[in-house]
Amino acid sequence: MLDKIKELIGDVQAFTASTQNEVEAFRIKYLGSKGLLKELFAEFKNVTPDARKEFGQSLNSLKKAAEDKVAKLTDALENTTSKHSFYGDLTRPSEPIELGSRHPISLVKNKIIDVFNRIGFTVSEGPEIEDDWHNFTALNLPEYHPARDMQDTFFIEQNPDILLRTHTSSVQVRYMEEHTPPIRTISPGRVFRNEDISARAHCIFHQVEGLYIDTDVSFADLKQTLLYFTKEMFGKSKIRLRPSYFPFTEPSAEVDIYWGLETETDYKITKGTGWLEIMGCGMVDPNVLKNANIDPTKYSGYAFGMGIERIAMLLYQIPDIRMFYENDKRFLEQFKSVI
Template structure:
């Protein structure tokens, strides 16, 4: 019987399988529940005592030889199959292509970072708004002529529902839900029914800021904007021109002195050196009262700027439509942008 087992060991050593199925059949033949190993091992009780040691050693050799052969062949065949699917796994991999951030995201993140360093948090709200939060609470009651300043997309099934025309609606929601002191910025996408051209679009991105506390003054507003323009543009010279916004009084447009060092500077500033970047003002007391804040105890300022406009300025982009067309030739220019 020992000779027969040794023949099986030789057979196992000589076996070569061409597929995982063949290797599995080989394993079952020798080590399966009804395999040759169990068949011969069942004869152990009939072996003379003086031969049991040799018999046991030979059986262990058979089992080890078969198991090693199965493991080796499976590993080899699985590697071969993977190479057939994935190629040679030992070859150096292709470098992962560096991604890029959209210029809108780049500028938005820069603005958020600047204001977060001086205590402003970030607030967000829905893009589909109601009339109260988008107009009425902001000192724009029904039939107010200033509503015509913003060509609005209304939801036809419900004239009280619309696509927000500014992120000031987020500030209203924030004031309703939080008590002063309030210091927040509200970035987001807004919609206006305007003709699409190289300089305007029917949707664009804004970031608006709001600061409400006791004894907030116009000087606080100017100092905050001075800090922002220095950090964002490296330009410290600004001017505030009187303007009109329904939800702030007094109101102003903010210009930054860009300079006239290059031909591009002349073109962007129309030869003046000054570039308009945002609107601002002191929050109208009516807006505070509409949001449940005592205007006799608290005051505040607000400001708003177009992220798209600043992106066009910083990256010298000539057409605002490029920001929404997802042209990879354009977006790949921002691979190194943070």
């Protein structure tokens, strides 16, 4: 009988299990109400007195070995199950990661930046909450200037000196104050105007404005830069400049590109003329240079500015500016394949 108990102890120590069901079957076999230990303890009364001590010790050793084995296997399997549920099956093929898409405004902004980077323009940024000096006065728009009415402004807490910038020209003023010519920079950013929201206008939109200041800068340099931009951005090589007015440039012009009249859409977006207005530009007014502590007798420069939404609407044929701000996934997913 002692030999049988020792053999059972060896079996218990050698037992392994990969599932909770196997452990439970093992427990029932040895420790259950009808298990082997129950039967062996029942045989204890038939053991001779001189062998009872050794027999009892062997039974206790078997019982302890069985209990320890059940506890050890149960703990190991529970930890394995817990880790599996947390990490999942690491051998399974992973789920395909759904690719996001860039916003069309970001796509166009990055493309504009890339075009001007190739000819030496750096990128400058500034605060969206501005003061009157940088947004208006330094740009040749003193208080009560009638041109201020062209830009309905959001003021901060009724403070007439603090406002949401109406253009990124304010960044150019800050850049001129901090740098000496030659200056060649573009200023992309979000701007705000108190306008009614419609399919063609919004109170929040984005601009990119460019500035070049050096000695002997002429209007011909401006025209050549704009022609390069339209070729790179739109693939169009025909532009025209119409006289216009901006307080911070003199002379000033509106820039049109010849879009063509090849399709019905061309007729629609150009109103049958084939021409599209894309930006404003001009030579920097000497007063603006003076306000930024740049000598206008030594330096001259040109500036230009365009709305990113307008460019994006032309490139992607988007009919409503409000679509840029509605966060509709069906709209944004169309730009997944656009680099």
